Amino acid sequence: ETGVTQSPTHLIKTRGQQVTLRCSSQSGHNTVSWYQQALGQGPQFIFQYYREEENGRGNFPPRFSGLQFPNYSSELNVNALELDDSALYLCASSSAQLTPHGYTFGSGTRLTVV
Amino acid sequence: GESVGLHLPTLSVQEGDNSIINCAYSNSASDYFIWYKQESGKGPQFIIDIRSNMDKRQGQRVTVLLNKTVKHLSLQIAATQPGDSAVYFCAVADSNYQLIWGAGTKLIIKP
Numbered sequence: 001e002t003g004v005t006q007s008p009t010h011l012i013k014t015r016g017q018q019v020t021l022r023c024s025s026q027s028g029h030n031t032v033s034w035y036q037q038a039l040g041q042g043p044q045f046i047f048q049y050y051r052e053e054e055n056g057r058g059n060f061p062p063r064f065s066g067l068q069f070p071n072y073s074s075e076l077n078v079n080a081l082e083l084d085d086s087a088l089y090l091c092a093s094s095s096a097q098l099t100p101h102g103y104t105f106g107s108g109t110r111l112t113v114v
Numbered sequence: 115g116e117s118v119g120l121h122l123p124t125l126s127v128q129e130g131d132n133s134i135i136n137c138a139y140s141n142s143a144s145d146y147f148i149w150y151k152q153e154s155g156k157g158p159q160f161i162i163d164i165r166s167n168m169d170k171r172q173g174q175r176v177t178v179l180l181n182k183t184v185k186h187l188s189l190q191i192a193a194t195q196p197g198d199s200a201v202y203f204c205a206v207a208d209s210n211y212q213l214i215w216g217a218g219t220k221l222i223i224k225p
Binding site: 042043048056103105106107108 | 215
């Protein structure tokens with residue numbers, strides 16, 4: 001059984017650019033949640049995807065968008081990058097909606113915006 | 115809305131002693147609470163959870179205590195080991211079961 005895989009592991013972008021982060025969910029999981037974790041802080045919920053539809057969104061602007069594919073993998077896209085977007089982006093998958101107990105987290109993508 | 119805070123950003127404990135990490139939450143209607151462990155360079159890992167209809171739950175070497183009267187949650191780790199070194203987060207599920215996290219307590223184990 002494979003876990004959650006995120007790519008890339010590290011990324012450096014320039015302010016104003018766009019970025020796409022990828023997440024492969026654990027086998028058998030159909031729900032993916034994305035979190036932003038600033039240095040020294042707890043993760044903050046960005047949004048969740050269930051069966052290819054957005055299912056809940058945190059307090060993030062529309063330039064944060066996502067997709068989920070038929071194989072339940074997911075992308076997080078961020079447009080018009082700002083310096084404050086520098087953070088660890090975590091993906092978590094689970095086997096059903098609304099079950100934080102069953103979340104499996106990836107190791108994250110460290111995004112640095114310069 | 116809900117807010118979650120931890121009492122100490124860092125906790126230093128002697129190897130073999132018990133560790134207690136504390137957390138406070140703001141919403142008295144909160145129903146579901148979770149503790150996560152995050153090691154350096156890794157994503158958070160589920161440790162233990164508890165629902166509001168309980169005040170104590172035990173796992174392997176870990177115990178979570180919930181005091182709804184004062185909106186306080188604690189994680190107790192028995193016989194702390196070097197492998198317990200990590201940042202510990204409490205998280206509270208909101209009405210949509212999305213998680214609201216505290217800032218984390220870094221547990222340091224002294225040999």
